[in-house]
Amino acid sequence: MHRFLVDSLEPDLKEVTISGEEGIHLYRVLRLRPGTVVEVGDGRGQVYRAELISAGPHRSRARLLEPVLEEREPRLPLILAQALVKGEKMDWIIQKGTELGVHTFVPFTSGRVVVKLKGEKAEGRRERWTRIAREAAKQCGRAVVPRVDTPVDLEEVLTRYGRKDYLIIMPWEGENNQGLNTVLTGIAHRTGVLVLIGPEGGFEEEEVQRAREKGARVVSLGPRILRTETATLAVVTMILYAAG
Secondary structure (H helix, E strand, C coil): CCCCCCCCCCCCEEEEEHHHHHHHHHHHHHHCCCCCCEECCCEEEEEEEEEEEECCCEEEEEEEEEECCEEEEEEECCEEEEECCCCCCCHHHHHHHHHCCCCCCEEECCCCCCCCCCCHHHHHHHHHHHHHHHHHHHHHHHCCCECCCCCHHHHHHHHHCCCEEEEEEEECCCCCEEEEHHHHHCCHHCCCCEECCCCCCCCCHHHHHHHHHHCCEEEEECCCCCCCCHHHHHHHHHHHHHHH
C-alpha cells in the first residue's frame, strides 16, 4: 500500500491534505484517484489508513479511516555518528541505515575526513539526506523518519550525544583486545546506543583516546580492514540484533 507523509496528524482529525512533493508523486507519478486507500503518516510515529476523496496536481485530500498499529521501530534508540565520506556513499549509508532502524544520523568531521562541508553546502546536503531518509522510511514501512543532523566535528558529537546512560561504541582497527560482542551483553537494558564510525582513513589515536575519556568502548570488528560503509551496516545490524 502506498504511504504518504503529511505535516501532522492531530487528535480528532478527520481529513488530511497531501501536498508538495508527496502530492505530486501521488497524482502525476502514481496517478491515484478518489476511492484509493492509502496510508498517511506524520513521520513521528502516527500512521493511518485513509481513503482519497479528491486528487489534484497540487494537493489531494484523504479521509482518515483507522490507525495502523504495527510496531516497526527498534526498542533501542540507535544514534549513528558517521564520518563524512566521499561520493554517494553517504547517501547509501543513510538509506540502508534507515531501513535497518537507525534513530538519528549525525554526520561529522574528524582529522582524516576528506569531505569538507560548511554553511549552505552543509545544510543543502543535510536536506538531501533527510529526503533520502524519508523515502527509505516510507519504503520499509517505518512510522518514524530518522532525524539527520547538520555535520559537526567529532568533539561536538561526543559533547552533545555522549550521555552516561548510553552505550558508546567506537570500532577502531587499532584495537586488538576487545571485540564488539564483548560490549553487547545486557544491551537491551540500555537507554540507547551511540555508534562512532570513522572515515576512509580511520580515526587518529588522539581521537580514540578522547572518545575513551568520554566513556566510549573501543572495539575491534575482526582481523580484516572493512570499508567505512561496510563497517557501518555490520555494526548497526549486530547491535540491533543483540538488542532484540
